[in-house]
Amino acid sequence: MQGTDFSNLQAVTRLSELAGKPWKLNVRGGLDEERVNRFRASGCGFDLLFATQRLDDRVLDGLQDLADEAGLVEQFMAMKQGAVMNRIEGYESEERQVLHTACRDIFSDTPLAPEATAQAREQLERLRKFLEELDRGKLRNHRGERFTTMVQVGIGGSDLGPRALCQALAGHALPERRVRFIANVDPDDAASVLAGLDLSRTLFNVVSKSGTTLETRTNEALVRAALEESGLDPVHHLIAVTGAGSPMDDPKRYRRTFHMFDYIGGRFSVTSMVGGVVLGFMLGYEGFIELLRGANDMDVLAEKPGLLDNLPLLMAMIGIWNRNFLGLPTLAVLPYSQMLHRFPAHLQQCDMESNGKSVTRQGKSVRWKTGPIVWGEPGTNGQHAFYQLLHQGTEVVPVEFIGFRRSQYGHDLKVEGTSSQQKLVVNMLAQAMALATGQEHDNPNKRFPGNRPSTILIGERLTPYAMGALLALYENRIAFQGFCWNINSFDQEGVQLGKVLAGRLLDCLSESPAGAEHSLERGLLKAAGLL
């Protein structure tokens, strides 16, 4: 099941040779109509145009060989079927299945991981009833009024994905339903969100798998205090999503509880109840099911062996070409959709927490580069900001553009012959062209080197279905890359040391232990003006 080391794969040797002379986009014939038509693929309502990557047919063949040789689709199938993929051989590790795909494998009578899907269906049924009670007015506040706002209290995986998707689908929200988020242990986060709310008509959804996350526990305490100050009973306003048996799994403290499971990592949990409760509140139950349908369709697409039939695999391999063979350390994800403005932050988590690793699944140090630094902001805004560096800086940044042919709200206007939506999409295409072809000029300051790679992903309209497909496209791309690099994409040991040191510093603050072994901690606290 476990893969071979990346550097030992035969396809890697061949691709390294090809990388000595990558395709040139900035010369005559480097980018033309025929190339645009040849380097494209489609699936689940999305088209992927990758003529503006620095690759040719030989590279594409090499990437297909790499995917085959590393058994990427086989590993993906094993994951979906419940193999224990979250482990490091021979060392203490989480030893867990990785079954976020089971949450959406609910449209078939023969799901690949039947037990996990049965648990997902059970939670979905609880959600359906809960939302029905809200719709019918069975579940109301103490004055008999309906709840209009849900505030999700969670951090990391319990925040970024659900927040990005709620913002992405705001135009599909039910009337009189809005959602907010509190995540940061910074007390100003809760204070600024609570300042704008009618608490009496607000439900707080506290989300933590372990039930012990420091930030979430602290923010729950702030929320409970604010409710009590307003003369409200917290138990009428709090619901929870947590692991069965966690300290938060307590019906006396929450009006309703939903469960999440060990086999779903936080950053992959949007399609579990972690995202389901808040998205269901906002979109309605059927809206959330449409989102799951899009994700599941993309999961099925990801089972295809051929790169050109499998968008997540294709994007994974293009990413590996840029990262390992062209040596580019970052990746910009630039949505031409204001609704997706927090999607790059979610991907940043999903990608960098999964693949920012240096140890193989056999516990050896990697001798190749793993996950890139992922960042991004929406276009066209970015065109008036950091694109200067993309075009003329000394660092080459590969780009993934994301856009839609139609707007979400449908409120548009023709100015000078074209609609805003047309201007938006056309700008995305123009940027890919400009990055690729560059421009000669007598004035050196007006020269563009070109040869800068990008990919255009375009869909029809940002609906719940499209959002689900887009989410799963990225989740699966990230998993494929982790399989290829032979790393465990599903743990996060890198977050532990900071927690331990923070605990030590907090001890110094509250107990001020003497002793030389804390001199660095005390020195830092003093220099920062905290002691």
Added chain:
Amino acid sequence: MQGTDFSNLQAVTRLSELAGKPWKLNVRGGLDEERVNRFRASGCGFDLLFATQRLDDRVLDGLQDLADEAGLVEQFMAMKQGAVMNRIEGYESEERQVLHTACRDIFSDTPLAPEATAQAREQLERLRKFLEELDRGKLRNHRGERFTTMVQVGIGGSDLGPRALCQALAGHALPERRVRFIANVDPDDAASVLAGLDLSRTLFNVVSKSGTTLETRTNEALVRAALEESGLDPVHHLIAVTGAGSPMDDPKRYRRTFHMFDYIGGRFSVTSMVGGVVLGFMLGYEGFIELLRGANDMDVLAEKPGLLDNLPLLMAMIGIWNRNFLGLPTLAVLPYSQMLHRFPAHLQQCDMESNGKSVTRQGKSVRWKTGPIVWGEPGTNGQHAFYQLLHQGTEVVPVEFIGFRRSQYGHDLKVEGTSSQQKLVVNMLAQAMALATGQEHDNPNKRFPGNRPSTILIGERLTPYAMGALLALYENRIAFQGFCWNINSFDQEGVQLGKVLAGRLLDCLSESPAGAEHSLERGLLKAAGLL
């Protein structure tokens, strides 16, 4: 006035030698209390702790020599005094002064650039009167009600900075005053913002220096249409900030007009009327003046020749150490303040648009690295997301942490002996420690390499004064780095090609010209499903 090429500076040779053996943080004695106390500096209410950088006294001396040899403070003084810094010698270029500092040099009787400061004072006086009319209820809507909301319509420099600062100072907003922003040509941006507003009580502040920015013109048209649809007269609801004599400088179309000037670049324009009108609306006139006072104090600090007396210069030189000598291509700015959650996006623009350049001020290709890729999200949120890669990934990312000892709102709670604010700041310190020292472990997956550089910037509380100082700290840091790299940090030729190509694609959409010279454009539009 113009600098020497970076690679020809003597200090660069010496620093390159020192970079062969940079200070090790992850060994015994690599980071201790004495080092923490030695590598620190202060100014304008901020402390900068940089013991967790990979440098020693020799490197610090070398960086001081580099700053002196390149004449960085002299160039900064020349800039403040009105030298034409925005130019490329021997080639057509903008040939402009760079005088954003003059906007805040209003507290002295002898400002360094008297004409520009006189113009700034004139605009400030217009703003004071306008805000007074709003306060006293002289300026109201057609029903005689007060305006409660201001929507800024602008993009790039007219959006990111003002938006970041308004969000950063939300806890200081006047009661019943709120601000919103529309930037993207994506029609969903305007639609989603307008959906939540009472238009009758909203002022729209349209901001564009040229008065011709595509996105802003288009969004203004959407706003006017929405007002008319609601039976409101746009001229009662629109105000403008624009260059004198621009197509937007037209009192018949706007209820009030403020001016901005050619000698202030968009990304440096927050302290001009570009930020002044919306910040003044939100904070009141005195709040905006406090912000200017903080910025001006930092501008004065930036005149000091010694690194340890000049925070912007010190941060600039540490950045150059990491970028040019340790070879690190990115920079993460991680505020431990939820209020600053959009500040990294503003810095991304301010830094990458200024220093993402490849041509010297004499029009030669640079042979050294210029501006890094800047990105970031608030902590502690990021700790649950991308920090995995910061600690254990194959890429080293230098970090600038920003934090405050006290919260903005002052609503806090002790949980388990410490307040949320204490937990927040302590986590920031712990992350710097963890990145620096790393950790050995028998389990390779629990090993942290350490030796990863960071800086901690800490202030007392995020007030308008502190925000102004922080803004100018970064603006000046960026300018110092551009001077050192001998590039023009004040133009943005890299945004032009995309505009030209977008125009060509829009022509193909609306006129469908035949002819082989448009075959690539038509091919792209067809492949994207737009033709």
